[in-house]
Amino acid sequence: MDSLEKQLQKCEPDKVKLIVIDGVFSMEGDIADLPEIVKLAKKYNASVMVDEAHGIGVLGDQGRGTCAHFGVTDDVDLIMGTFSKSFASIGGFIAADDEIINYLRHNSRSYIFSASNTPAATAAANAALDIMINEPERRERLWELTNYALKGFREMGCEIGHTSTPIIPLFIRDNDKTFKITCELFEAGIFVNPVVTPAVAPQDTLIRFSLMATHTRQQLDFALEAIEKCLKRNGVLH
Numbered sequence: 656m657d658s659l660e661k662q663l664q665k666c667e668p669d670k671v672k673l674i675v676i677d678g679v680f681s682m683e684g685d686i687a688d689l690p691e692i693v694k695l696a697k698k699y700n701a702s703v704m705v706d707e708a709h710g711i712g713v714l715g716d717q718g719r720g721t722c723a724h725f726g727v728t729d730d731v732d733l734i735m736g737t738f739s740k741s742f743a744s745i746g747g748f749i750a751a752d753d754e755i756i757n758y759l760r761h762n763s764r765s766y767i768f769s770a771s772n773t774p775a776a777t778a779a780a781n782a783a784l785d786i787m788i789n790e791p792e793r794r795e796r797l798w799e800l801t802n803y804a805l806k807g808f809r810e811m812g813c814e815i816g817h818t819s820t821p822i823i824p825l826f827i828r829d830n831d832k833t834f835k836i837t838c839e840l841f842e843a844g845i846f847v848n849p850v851v852t853p854a855v856a857p858q859d860t861l862i863r864f865s866l867m868a869t870h871t872r873q874q875l876d877f878a879l880e881a882i883e884k885c886l887k888r889n890g891v892l893h
Contacts, residue, residue, distance in 0.1 A: 656691050663699040672701035673732075678710035678721025682850055682863060684818030686714075689721060693730040704733035709822060711787075712741030718787040718794050738772075741787070744779040746772040797821055797868040800875060804866060807879045812892050821866040824850070825882070826859070832889055833860040839889075843881045 659674070666672050674696055676687045689705065696703045707720040715723030718741070722728040733751045738744040749759065759766060772780075786793065801821045808815050814826040827833040830851050837849040840862075848863040855861070864882075866875075886892040 656688060656695065659692070660695055660699075663695060663701060666699065666701075668700060672699065673704055674701050675704045676706070678705050678707045679714070679820050679822065681709050681822065682855070682861070683816045683824045684820040684822030685816065686710075686721060686724075686819060689725045689727050689731070693727045697730075702732040703730070704735065705731050707734055707736040708740055709820070711736045712783075713794065713797065713821060717791070738776065738780040738783075742780040742783040744776045744783065746776050746780065793868040797866060800866050800868070800870055800872070803872070804864070804875055804879070807875075808864075811879070811883050811886075813882075813886070823864040823866070824861040825864055825886070826861045827891055828858050828860055830857055830860050832891065833862060836885055836889055836891070837862055839885050840881065843885070845878050845881055 663672065674692060676692060679686055692703060705722055707722070710721035712718040714721050720734070722731050722734060733749060733755060735747065735749045737747040804823060805815070808823060808825065816824050816826065818824060827836060833849045833851050837847055840847055850863055851860045883892065
């Protein structure tokens with residue numbers, strides 16, 4: 656936040672300023688400090704745009720996202736999201752007031768030169784939205800599994816950073832080991848994403864462990880046990 660404020664201080668007071676931020680960061684699962692960002696935006700007359708790709712369906716009342724989680728929805732100028740994550744479809748959306756949306760319709764190249772979403776993709780996203788609203792037990796189940804997994808990884812001694820979401824980074828901090836561990840876990844029946852250079856610095860490589868509401872406790876126990884053995888075998892845990 657100190658860094659953000661320094662950048663805002665460099666801007667001319669009467670110029671347009673837009674703070675663009677992820678609600679939930681996709682690699683390490685940490686949540687943006689939206690209350691503080693909103694406070695700085697008001698202080699320096701800036702607008703805020705939040706990418707809710709990994710927050711919609713997970714955080715906030717009815718899965719409305721990070722902005723709703725912090726109660727700052729009305730203070731955020733643009734909320735963007737994708738249909739390819741919790742909506743299980745393709746495409747995406749952006750929400751703002753009428754004036755901003757009208758401007759984007761006529762000036763956003765990516766919108767002007769894109770074909771419209773297919774009826775099937777739109778219907779799938781709409782059905783997913785209905786499920787999010789009408790079946791809160793799915794989200795509750797996801798958080799039960801998330802808290803269980805976070806506790807398991809911490810007790811195991813894994814380095815998982817500042818995550819508090821269903822995206823859990825397991826820091827390996829070695830390019831070759833990251834690929835090796837990913838392959839070994841895949842052969843053991845566990846799918847994780849390797850995050851290596853140049854996406855991150857060599858000393859920050861990790862595997863990303865992600866959860867869904869449809870996972871079972873038995874599957875999670877199986878994964879935790881297999882990951883612990885694999886990390887110990889590769890010298891990440893001792």
